[in-house]
Structures are given as structure tokens and as C-alpha cells.
Amino acid sequence: MPVITIDIGILDKEKKAGLVRELTAKASEVTQIPAEKFIVLINEMERDNIGVGGKLLSEIL
Amino acid sequence: MPVITIDIGILDKEKKAGLVRELTAKASEVTQIPAEKFIVLINEMERDNIGVGGKLLSEIL
């Protein structure tokens, strides 16, 4: 059941697979909940859709 | 006010309309809150962005 949602910039497939694999393994290890129970949702967002400190990330990076 | 958010794979318009119609009707029936108060948000996600049991859904299905 646990659901891990990540709001982040655009990633390539390799990094997405890495996040799913590693975050599931660590979360399972810490919580003692079996890995197969975990769901990971990756919300990729454009830099125009992310604000930090009042500015669009596209205007900062 | 109630907000129903669905994180799910890619759907065609007919299924999206069906989810909005049916989930709103059932949630209204169960909670006795009028249907017009409900908002439904459908977050469609690619299989590369969904992890189950530590693997990308695109590597499972």
C-alpha cells in the first residue's frame, strides 16, 4: 500500500528506473514493509511549472 | 468541496468521462454530499513513471 510520490523535473528512463528501484528498497528496509507492496509515482514537471522562493525554476537555472 | 484525485495510466476520453460520472455519483451516494460539490482530477501517467514492487510498470506489462 505505501505510495511514494516524487514531484521533480524531467528525468530520463534510467533515472526513473533507479528512483523506483532504490526508493522502494530503502523504504522497505526502513519500514519492514515488503517491497512488492510499494507504489512509486513520478510526477515530472517542466521548469516553468516549478517555483522556488517566488521565482520560476526556469528563471533561476 | 470533496476532491477525488486518480493517479492512473493513460486513458481514452470515454473512460475518463465514465470515471468522473461514476465516482462522483457513488461518492455522493455514500457521503450524502451533493454531486455538484465534487471535483475529480485525473492524473494520467506513462508506464515509465509508475513503479510497482521496485520495478517500472513499463518493465512489467
Next chain:
Amino acid sequence: MPVITIDIGILDKEKKAGLVRELTAKASEVTQIPAEKFIVLINEMERDNIGVGGKLLSEIL
């Protein structure tokens, strides 16, 4: 995998069970995804934590 999240006021256990049962059944029927794949998360919120049209729900209801 599909995750249905409901942001709503405080509910009794019977209504929560009803929402889980009915929304899962309808979503499965509409999407043709097996019911056992669905996760439902109910975020109960106090009326002081919900705003509609610029006012706290506790000041409206």
C-alpha cells in the same frame, strides 16, 4: 496500481468503508483494471483546513 485519493471532511468508519468499496468497484468496472490493483487513500480534513471561494468551510457551514 491506480491510486484514488479523496480529500474530504471527517467521516465515520461506515462511510469510509463504503467509499473504498464503491469507488474501487466502479473504477475497476470503468477501466477494466482488476479491483485488487486499486488503492484508496482518504484524507480527512477539519473544516478549518478547507477553503471554498476564499472562506474557511467552518465559516460557511
Next chain:
Amino acid sequence: MPVITIDIGILDKEKKAGLVRELTAKASEVTQIPAEKFIVLINEMERDNIGVGGKLLSEIL
């Protein structure tokens, strides 16, 4: 740390920058938390993915 997430229709860049700037400034003012601590996430959604009162927004507007 505070995270402000907005689920909304499609917006142009100017409106997104305006939302990030104004919501961060007001939230900082109300909560007395420094503006640079705030993150804003804008989830743009197609009208086919938004339901109001049991109907797709694309069938209402």
C-alpha cells in the same frame, strides 16, 4: 519547506510566473515564513482530465 500545489487548467508562462510570485509573497506574509522557503508546484491539466459535478470540464466549458 511549505509546498503549495495548484491543480488547474492550462496556463501561459506569464500566469504561471504570476502565480508563483504572488502566492509565495502572500503565503510568506500570512505565515511569517521567509519566501525563499516556499516551493510552488503547478499541475496543469487538460479539460478532459477535470470533472466538476460529475461531468468533464470539456463538456461544460
Next chain:
Amino acid sequence: MPVITIDIGILDKEKKAGLVRELTAKASEVTQIPAEKFIVLINEMERDNIGVGGKLLSEIL
């Protein structure tokens, strides 16, 4: 329809009312969407439930 969700620490009622009022007004002004269409959800979180840079907020503040 727009939904503004704020994940933040524990607030008193006055600040919650201020956030709902001010964020709704500003978001309406920027997007030209009428204020009464906006929903604001305030997710109050304990400092033990918030992590920044790998540490619990309760261990930082």
C-alpha cells in the same frame, strides 16, 4: 475547479483563514478565474513528518 493544496507545519485558525482568503484572491486575480471556483486544502504536518535536506524538521528547528 482550481485546487490549491498547502503542505505546511501546524498553524492557528487565524493564519489558516488568512491563507485561504489571500491565496484565493491572488490566484483569482492572476488567472482571471472567479474566486468562488477555488478550493484550498491545508495539510498541517508535525515537524516529525517533514524532512529537509535529509533531516527531520524537528531536529533542525
Next chain:
Amino acid sequence: MPVITIDIGILDKEKKAGLVRELTAKASEVTQIPAEKFIVLINEMERDNIGVGGKLLSEIL
């Protein structure tokens, strides 16, 4: 900026600190984004508020 949100059952403080530490470290390692940029939000939920396969978790576990 990346925000990691975990929807999960009730946890003790030690497990929450472990999740924040480990998930931040792994996510930083995989994405090459500095650890201090990451925010982790832990949404603890009662078993009456979680549904799996159409049933409340409190009726399954």
C-alpha cells in the same frame, strides 16, 4: 526542489527519521541533485483511511 511524499500507515519517530535520511540520500545519488534541495513529506494514515482491493486495511490486517 524535489518533493518526495509518502502516504503510509502510522510510524514511530525513528522510522520517520530513517525514511527522510535514506530516501533523500538515494534520490540525491540517483538524480545527482544535492541532498539539501530535497523535501520529504510523510502523510501518516490510520488503517480505516486506507483501502486495498476494495476493503479497508483495518479489515484486512
